[in-house]
Amino acid sequence: MDSTRDRILQAAFEEFYRNGFQGGSLSHIAEKSGATKGALFHYFKNKAELGYAIVEEVIQPSGNERWIDPVKKTSDPVEAIKATFRRNIREDVKNIEMIEHGCPLNNLAQEMSPLDEGFRMRIERSYERWREAIADALERGKQRGQVKKGVGTKEVAALIVACQMGIWGTMRNTKDAELMIQSGEALCSYLDSLKP
Amino acid sequence: MDSTRDRILQAAFEEFYRNGFQGGSLSHIAEKSGATKGALFHYFKNKAELGYAIVEEVIQPSGNERWIDPVKKTSDPVEAIKATFRRNIREDVKNIEMIEHGCPLNNLAQEMSPLDEGFRMRIERSYERWREAIADALERGKQRGQVKKGVGTKEVAALIVACQMGIWGTMRNTKDAELMIQSGEALCSYLDSLKP
């Protein structure tokens, strides 16, 4: 589908990704999408609603695919999490946009969570689902003897998600691919330490 | 000292901390500091320079005191890092401002690094100094037999700093003190795994 609504959504995602939500301009979005402000306000009742739609329709599906699904489907959680981080780091290190602007969900979280409850709720729901998926996978791994008995799966899941936010956030101002790979490998060593 | 310049700096820190740099208003800052726009532009040649001054004169000294000095002075790095995290988590969990708005340096980093090279440089320098301090301390600990031989001190330092960014960033949109304590404890377990 290449409907007007979709084009606006895509242009808005890029505008906000590059300039932040507050810094992004609806006029620019209309222009870039080839539509007009009339069209924009026809589909989204204000700037915030457009932002919410981006979280739910653009960012969340991509996040699920990149981060959550691979963990949900696995039969070996530690290896799956390691592989997911390694793969996503490898991909993003090659992606100049990602190096410059980091993780779109994290960006919105940092900028808008304290200012707008609608954003906070939606973003928090995304991260919570991710934490749950990791904790569940680790719990299953525990029962299979792939994860140490003493490991607090909820705590570890919280830390792993925090690590992702931190690693991607760091890249945003170091612009240093090497550092990202290093911290990724350190995280993998940590994950190995969870094995029996 | 309670000079006009200091009052402006303090008011600006709070305004930007609460509303972000782009969202913060110079008029509000002038008003809140009891000065005027004339005074503000007398001391800072534009909004960006005011932001830079905040990084260097307000945020960095506090960050050194809270995070870097305790690690530099220690004779047991792993325990010092654990204690620093525990203490800062304990402090910030009780601080409603911190829960709502997270780490001031991280906020500025996420918002401004991709948009303004002056911010990026200054912020990156802060984080780099911190990573160095941790890596040095771990290296010293290694020679004293307090840290495993196989540990990559640079990699671990990068991960630890990323964890701080992630944990404080998470708190900002969960507003959940328990989660912060949990991830902090998971980090402490990880740090213990670095011991021989």
Next chain:
DNA sequence: TTGACACCATACCGGCCAGTCGGTATCTTC
């Protein structure tokens, strides 16, 4: 044929913002 409605275009508005500028008061220096 007509009315209703989704879809979009365009001109426009009030408000806020960063930054300017002419002016004044006080303090330093010679």
Next chain:
DNA sequence: GAAGATACCGACTGGCCGGTATGGTGTCAA
């Protein structure tokens, strides 16, 4: 005590922004 520098003051400006009002056009049901 003249002259300059420093420390402010506050009205003002031009520009951009989010949002609106209004009207046009194509489609489809009655």
